[in-house]
Amino acid sequence: MSERTESLHGIDDGEAFEAVSDATMSRQERYRRLFDRWILAPGRIIWDDLRARIGASIILLYVLVGLFGPKLYKTPRVNQGPRSVAPLSEGLTYPLGTDNLGRDILAQLIHATPSMLQMITAGGLFVTIMGVAVGTTAGYAGGRTDRVLSLITDIVMTIPGLPLIVILAALLAPQNPIVTGLILTVNVWAGLAREIRSQVLSISRHSYVEASKAMGLSTPTIIVKDILPNIMPYVLITFVNAARQVIFASIGLYFLGVLPYDSVVNWGVMIDQAVSGGAMHVMSMAHWLIAPLATITLLSFGLILFSQGTDRMFNPRVRARHSTTTGSDDEPTDDDAAATTGGVVR
């Protein structure tokens, strides 16, 4: 237990490992392998692929803007500037100009980002958790459980998403972005569940899963240790697709005026206000409409590039080339691996 004195902060991940380090060395190993497999190797693959790198950078930009933008940039307010100012016409005071009520357009874009990100994260997590839970259960349990879950999945997949969302949004009138995110993805999980189910079916025929079964390991253990790591790429890609679904649907519904909003206007509301405010008729107001359109398109493009790049994670050869740290435990690892596993090594 001498290590405890070494870790001054005492709240990092190390603590969990210290408690068991002497007894089960292999657990550390396992966590390290999991870390390598789930985070390090995918991270390297993403960084090696140009498309994924661009996509990841774009997503990072939006996340940073969402996290820090509202604190750093002024809040949009009616009459905070002259009306209908063109972009850059007054230096950098109104970089993207103002709308017909004198609100700074860049400020509107920035201040709409955090709730958008909350919505995306909530939707993405919901889809991922539901999809993985239902898919692995159905695929691994088989039998009647599988049939019931598959039937439910098929039914949910058949319900057209947008109309259902419109009705739910009208009935519930969600104000909270997290709730909105859940409503927008209420039927998206079914696709992932079906995909994961078929993956699990093919994986569970592999000999190493049978070996685990023969060793008498419990079903949850087999799912977590043998099956989940194999479907992580699917999960990641679905998360990205769910994010795009949330963006498309939420912007569309805000544009239609289906979802309620308050003083902070969503990008979709901006489009709606620009369209009804005559931005299509007067060329000098064009920036009002272009700004939200470009914002949405760029984010969506970033997400799709990212998901295209991560496609490569399906390819076991690419994976093998990048996940160097696992399997080389006995010999000294390269700098990269040592740095990334630094928090865990003894």
Add this chain to the structure above:
Amino acid sequence: MQRYYLERTLQAVVTVVSVMSLAFFLLRLMPGNPADAYRAELIQNNPQMSQAEIDHRVEQKLNVLPDAPLHEQYLNYVTGLLSGDLGESINEGVPVSEIIAEALPWTIFTMSIALLLSFVIGISLGAVMAYKEGSYFDNGFSVTSILFNSIPNYIVGILLIWFLGYRFKLFPTGGRYSTEMDPTLGLLEPIQTVAFLGDALWHAALLILSYTFVAAGGWALRMRGNSIQVLGEDYLRVARLRGLSERRIATRYVGRNAVLPLYTALLIAIGFALGGSVILEQVFTYPGVGYYMIEGLEARDYPLMMGVFLVMTIAVVLGVYVADLTYGLIDPRAQTRGGEH
């Protein structure tokens, strides 16, 4: 095989009934549900009306008998729906089925053209891209397809209506056909019919285009992937060794095997097209079913919204059902594994 057909039929029925149950749940059991809200509104606005009269009105509009036991309400609602009674629009005062029957042909008209166009463009582009894999043509169109596929179609719609509609005034910005046009469809008046169809097409053109641009990109990418996979198959080498012409190989061997898996996707896309029209029709003020759904929403006209929702769901169920049943007939490879899920 018969068991498979039976299973699929049963599943389609179960799906339709579950969606109807969902509609009932949303209408009746949600806190502050529309049925109660409408009833309260009636009582408030018509104090002189008797209880029975009010219940009758609610039943007529929403297909829900407010005072009956819940299971009776449910049975009443579902049997009503199954016999084609979608309730009555609260605001328009006409049966919902009438509104839908009037709007549906227009949505089918635009969406079927858009789907067909995007499918044909998509698979042709995808096939050529696959043949020229790695060339500038392939790379250029791959990026373009990804780009178009990454934009929601209503944003393309807004851009199109902005520039082609308002700026250059090449296309009308809303409506089904010109006001001075007589809607004529008949073999006896060929000239008027053609003129009318042309006018309708002109009005729907931007809507069709914005759907097509986005969807074609998706089809092209899928077709490209399928074709590249087929191009690597051994039987192509055999076909070449047999001395078959390149043209025959391209159409009968590569094209056919690459398109067949898209057949299911196409049928499902047909089913979902109705639902996909919701936002687009609003952008173009095109009165199809999607347009009426949002109209119903803005007026809190739940019977209308639910009716449109149910029709859209049934379209998807039909699409999936037909795809499941006929795929074995179209692609002989699937017959052997037809019983599997």
